[in-house]
Amino acid sequence: MKKKYNNFIIILLFILGILGLIATLIYIFHSSTAILTSDSVITDVLSHQQRLKNTLFLKTWYYGNEFWLFSLSIPTYLLSFFIKNNVILRQISVLITAILFFFLIIKYCKKSFNFKQTIIICIIFLSGISYSVLDYFYAFNAYLTVIINSLFLIYLFYKVILDTNTNKIFSVLLLIFSLLFNIGSLRYFPSVIIPLIMAFITILFLENKTKNTEMIIKENKKKLIFIIYIITFSLIGLGIFYLLTNIYHYEQRAGNMTLGVLSGKIVINKISAIIDCINNFFGYDNRNNPAAFMTGMQYFVPNHRIYKIFSVMSFTMLIKIIMCLLVIVISPIILFKNYKSNNKFINFLLIFNTYSWIVMIMLYILTCNFFYNYSELKYFLLNIVLNLIMCIYSLYNYVVSKRIKFYIVDIFILLYIASNLYTTYNIISVNNTEAINKKYELVKVLKENNLYYGYGCFWSGLLMHFLSNYDVTIAALEFRDSGLYKYKWYSDETWYNKKNNGTVFLIMDKLDKKRFSYYKDKKYYKPDKIIKCNDFLIYVYNKNPFLNLK
């Protein structure tokens, strides 16, 4: 009876998994193009520039926040030798990173989960979870690579420091990647390295509570020396990172380490932003629909879709709220309560993740950040993913103690996956061919009018450059109150100094146009031609009036 029931559930899970796989593939190879923004294509443009200039670090490139050394740019760069269409190139690269992610998840599951629990975790991720997760994983993608890198580092650390049988190759890899990840970005040290070390010290203490310090040091001398190596390699990596920021054009905005002014109001705002991020991950609010998050030409278009209380959508939201509570609140409490009976790997993840949450929240509250709203989810993705994995463990190891609870958990998980699939289906159906064609309209108009070089805001610039297969170059400008300035953020210095003998253009959306109308500089006001395309105005100049901008 029990075997038959289990087989039935596994068959159901497989059916949902296949549906999830199809939905994910459709999203990667079709819908994601409609969701792309300039931010999403940064790594693609970067790898294109790296290939053009045959160098890893670009002298004339304006880097922002990080160098994206270990990101989508690696598969994109390698595949660019074989695939010429950059959209397909991107989609295949995204697929490769997605496969890597699932490979790592299976590796994690092998440590402490049975077959059924492993496929549940994989299918939950395949079901799409929410609009934001789909965007961050397969459209924006940069943050999926951050999760992959972090999971890889955590896995290596566990293998080398806490596992019994360790191959020396893992130790070497751990040191190399501690160095390399920290060269590329400022994020791994606080979110991964510090919590790893703190987790190790805590576990060491919990295992040797009664012993004195000298004895513990003596018994764990090798491990402690290796920890010192990891810290040293990470710090060297950070040192090189700071060196590179001085050599190249670099600006740190999000995740800035400068201390911010702190008050009760700021603390409460930032904490509610973190709660928003969690809502955003599970996607149970009516803000979470395809038109709401990072779409459109301006950032964060407010779009609250209204659903009826008694509708399928509100039912899926209810399921997602319950899942969110289970993942974020209930399962960590259950796991801490059962610390002694947990699997060793789960305990390690539990302690690591607790420290990582604390460090990230404290850093977020103490330092100046670019802005604080639900897009900050990017900082907490890794932590929520780990929480989700641990939640499945706690549900199937502690909650299902009685038969009836076993059925309830199974039915709830099936409902949760089905809810995710339903929202993913909605997202795919909205981001259809029509939506994709709309994205290409501006590129089409520019090409039809023989306009290949011009200026515009960042949000239209980099994306149009990418969608035009790098035929159209748009140097990003900042429309300040005092006039036009170079927007030194993921653009190339040489784009501003191109002495174009032919026509140049300036693309403006409604907001840019409003600011532009205040400027007193009359040379900008005499375009030789004005073209309209949807919400955009294209000013065409026969002679470039934008040379020598600051």
Add this chain to the structure above:
Amino acid sequence: MTKNKNNIYILLLIASIFSALLYMIISLKSDFSIMYNVTEIIGRKQFLFHNFIINNYMYDGTLYIINPGLLTYLFGNTFIIKFLVTLSLLLVYMFLIYKISDMYLNKNQKIVLFLILLCGISRDYMLSIFLYNSFLYQVVIFLGVYYLCFKLFNSNKLLKIIIFTILIILLGINSFYCLHTIIIPYIILELLYNYKKQKIKNGYKFLIFFITLFLLYLFYIIIANNYYLFTISYKLFDIKNRFLSLIDIAISIFGIGNGYDLITNGKYIIYYNNMSNYSLSSIYGITILFRLVFMLFTIVVMPIILIKNKNKNEMKINKLAVFNFISIVFNSIFYIFLGIASYDIVDIKYYIFNYIIMFILDIYVIDKYLLKYDVIKKLIILFFNIFIILNIITNHMYIFAY
């Protein structure tokens, strides 16, 4: 604690005292504080009008009847006099802390408490204690009244009880706030513990307390009807802001934020811009991280440990913790709902007393429950030494800011 470790703490204590005195001297010399001059201005008016309570003066709930500012006025508003007056008030503050901590902590624990209070845990704490003697005055009144309340309830001789009662009234008439911060919570505490024993012991002491409280309230009602004691403003939408400013006060006392300056150049509450460019990886940033850990321990971890071990704690410690909790609740009710304070970070003066009690509890909890594990003991000692040294260094950054 071994002898060597004791020596290190004594060295750190000497460094902290020097650093605090240096801070006091340099900041007093720069002489731009309105808050310092509050006592001096009131002293001048008291002398001119030959009255301890002045007509047409907008008091903020504190009457300064026993006023150190009188001395500043009489002997001249010079640096030396200001220094001596502030120093003597500071010595009274230290004496009272010594006397109160003596009831709960052993010698080594007291050294640790004084280290925390002298090393400069935050810019705003330093300003409140070592520069603005009107703030220090408020804290001294609270400490004094608490000490006298404790002594009164633990004395059995009638003469002592009468003396303590008179002293409580003498101190109590100086500040309205000590009624709801100290006296009412203390009565509730004693009633609670007597109720637990299902028998009210020493009923006459309660009677004395209630009469004292009644007299003080009567005094303040008369004063409020004849003078400007304070204005109570009650607006519903303010409640959220006032609640948030409780977090501001915690941030301010533990020095976590990137520099509010209480009062500079005669302007009330401005951002201290020099502070806002520090990176988290600078010495200032690292100090803030250490302070943050200390703050989280004090506000979150310590109360949890105390509650979990309520049966293992000493009775006097449980009583101190309960008293502090009631005091904070009453203080905050008056603060949030009645709006008698100004609800910005100058209000830290009303909470410094409660935080000092929390530091005493911190030290007790650490010593009793955490130092029994060798690894944790070593980590805490290391953390504490670095914490003190970083605070002393950061304190010098404040000195140079003048």
